[in-house]
Structures are given as structure tokens and as C-alpha cells.
Amino acid sequence: MTFPPELLVHLCAADEWSDAQRRGEIRPGAAADFIHLSAPEQVHLPANRLYRGRRDLVLLHIDSALLDSPVRWEPGVPTDPEAMLFPHLYGPLPVTAVKRVTAYSPGPGGTFAPLAGPQGST
DSSP, rough: OOOOOOOOEEEEEEEHHHHHHHEEOOOOOOOOOEEEEEEEBGGGHHHHHHHHHHOSSEEEEEEEGGGOOEEEEEEEOOOOOOEEEEEHHHHHHHHGGEEEEEOOOOOTTTTOOOOOSSOOOO
């Protein structure tokens, strides 16, 4: 499935999104210079690697044209498909760039399926 190139997603806990709404943004963590983003068709890869079985996650559907900081497409980890690049946001993610928020829950085995459709379905 091909998604519009301007649509990116960020996976986070629902409480992190609630905190961001109060602050107006999500900032990179202390251990990173960037915020991990994904194209919709690849978000299941980091979800399964980092959040297997978690049921408190949401997907932030982001309009990349509304980001103020640079997005760089960079390699993930060696177990990702060869030549796959992930978008990394080098700066804060303003809540105004988030156009939609959807729940993202794993299936019965605790794994996350790829998104389907032009904006993903959850």
C-alpha cells in the first residue's frame, strides 16, 4: 500500500500524547537528538520491536508540511528490510502538525499488523 509522502506517523503512549497537548509539543528524549517517525506502511516494524503487546498506544497522523524542524530519512536497525529508511524529526513535534489520532493495538498474539488503506486503519 502506498501512502501520501506528506503523511508521517508517530507512535506513543496515550498519556504521552495527553502531556504533549498540554505542552503544545513533543520533544526529543534525553537519549536522542530526534523524534522517531515512520511512514504509515512501516510503523509496525518499530511497534513490534519496541512495544509488543502494549495496548496503551496511539498513532499520531502528522502533516509533514506543518513541521518546523528538519526531517531526515535515515537507516533503522540491521533487522529492518534492506535499504529501508525511517523519518527522524530533528526538533519538536508541534501538536498543530497532528491531524488525526488513532488507537494502535496489537492483535491476539501481541504483534502489530501493518496499517491498511491510504490513512491506515486501526
